[in-house]
Amino acid sequence: MRPLTFVDVCSGAGGLALGLEQAGFEPRLLLDDDDLAVRTLRTNRPHWNVLHTDLLDFDPAEHPVSYDVDLLAAGLPRVKSSATVGRTDSRTEVRLLEAAVYLVHAIRPRAVLIENVPGLAHSDEYQQFRDFARAELSHLGYEFSWFVVNAVDFGVPQNRKQGVLVAVERHRAKAFRPPTPTVQEPKTVGAALGPSMASRGWQDAARWAAQADRPAPTLVGGSKNRGGADLGPTGAKRTWETMGVNAHTLGDEVPGPEFLWDPELGRENMVKITAEQAALLQAFPESWAITGLKTARYRQIGQATPPPVGEALGRAFAEALDGDSAVSAAG
Incomplete structure (x- = not known):
């Protein structure tokens, strides 16, 4: 056949x-x-x-x-x-x-x-x-x-x-x-991104992953004419903040050992999701390479x-x- x-x-x-x-x-x-x-x-x-x-x-x-x-x-x-x-x-x-x-x-x-x-x-x-x-x-x-x-x-x-x-x-x-449905329990952001957050020696990766204990809001890639490298509209950004994530921009790389994660100090002390991590939140395999610069990669991923x-x-x-x-x- x-x-x-x-x-x-x-x-x-x-x-x-x-x-x-x-x-x-x-x-x-x-x-x-x-x-x-x-x-x-x-x-x-x-x-x-x-x-x-x-x-x-x-x-x-x-x-x-x-x-x-x-x-x-x-x-x-x-x-x-x-x-x-x-x-x-x-x-x-x-x-x-x-x-x-x-x-x-x-x-x-x-x-x-x-x-x-x-x-x-x-x-x-x-x-x-x-x-x-x-x-x-x-x-x-x-x-x-x-x-x-x-x-x-x-x-x-x-x-x-x-x-x-x-x-x-x-x-x-x-x-x-x-x-x-193929799963009974939803996979959380922390479970999906915990290993990558720890990959450069960030000591707070496990503590952050425990707080990121829910699925992500819908990723929105925007279009070529509008929409920058952020994780979505206002409501989505607020949800990300409860997980200690600065959703107003994308990160260039995951946190290193020196990063101080303290959301009470404001956005600069929240983690930023990278384009590669956004692909993980879309459940692309890690081997799937998205081409282009950061915003263009994220636009492809979000759509x-x-x-x-x-x-x-x-x-x-x-x-x-x-x-x-x-x-x-x-x-």
């Missing part, structure tokens, strides 16, 4: 693609319009077929390898919020969502996965898109699921909710079940789908599609 295959658009740092690979899928084609993201993908997986192009400019007829795949995956940039409605970024996001749906017409995958902010699944703000997607795809023979997953339920040390659109060919749709979420979704699709792919290929 042939392996399950996928096309991944707006691939970013590769979190979704990596998770799908871990679930047993093989990528036929990945694409992204960001040169650093493309470099990240090619650095970590030289054998992957990575195309440097904008989804809005992508013509699958020029890349026939994208046809006859099991899954079209789109982890679109997470830039929309109540604060950005009306901005250029907001309209760009809608155009990308629509482009992903139109791409289904062209390549006719057996299943579709579109991932974005939680509101994608239930918010009135996205009702027009959900209606559009249903109108475009239902007559092609797909059935829909809309649901929200939280990365913390899959071993990621971060409360990160993601809205998911799943469309599966009608005769396979009943076999699809949304993924169920990524955590690989364990991609893997859980991939396994759910595999259960619906596997054992059936040989039949569909013959048909």
Whole structure:
């Protein structure tokens, strides 16, 4: 039986693609319009077929390898919020969502996965898109699921909710079940980052890890047009402060032996999370190299789908599609 295959658009740092690979899928084609993201993908997986192009400019007829795949995956940039409605970024996001749906017409995958902010699944703000997607795809023979997953339920040390659109060919749709949590207890920031915090001899690493006894707030990478190297909006920063972390900036390296950690003295005596540690909070493997300068690396990391979420979704699709792919290929 042939392996399950996928096309991944707006691939970013590769979190979704990596998770799908871990679930047993093989990528036929990945694409992204960001040169650093493309470099990240090619650095970590030289054998992957990575195309440097904008989804809005992508013509699958020029890349026939994208046809006859099991899954079209789109982890679109997470830039929309109540604060950005009306901005250029907001309209760009809608155009990308629509482009992903139109791409289904062209390549006719057996299943579709579109991932974005939680509101994608239930918010009135996205009702027009959900209606559009249903109108475009239902007559092609797909059935829909809309649901929200939280990365913390899959071993990621971060409360990160993601809205998911799943469309599966009608005769396979009943076999699809949304993924169920893989962990009973959430992983904490301290457990995830304790070893790296101690790696340069910082004596207070264990004491800090004991205080960082909860999952991280959602990491927000921002866009190229705005958003610097900080760990998110005001509420998230306050949560980080309860863990003794200065969330207003990123660190260049983890603390050394001389660092005095005393949050009562203010931000300068709180630890700073490095971009590499942010990748750990997204549950990227330590071996996964993110390219670019600090802010650009963090932007890629913050916008990524955590690989364990991609893997859980991939396994759910595999259960619906596997054992059936040989039949569909013959048909």
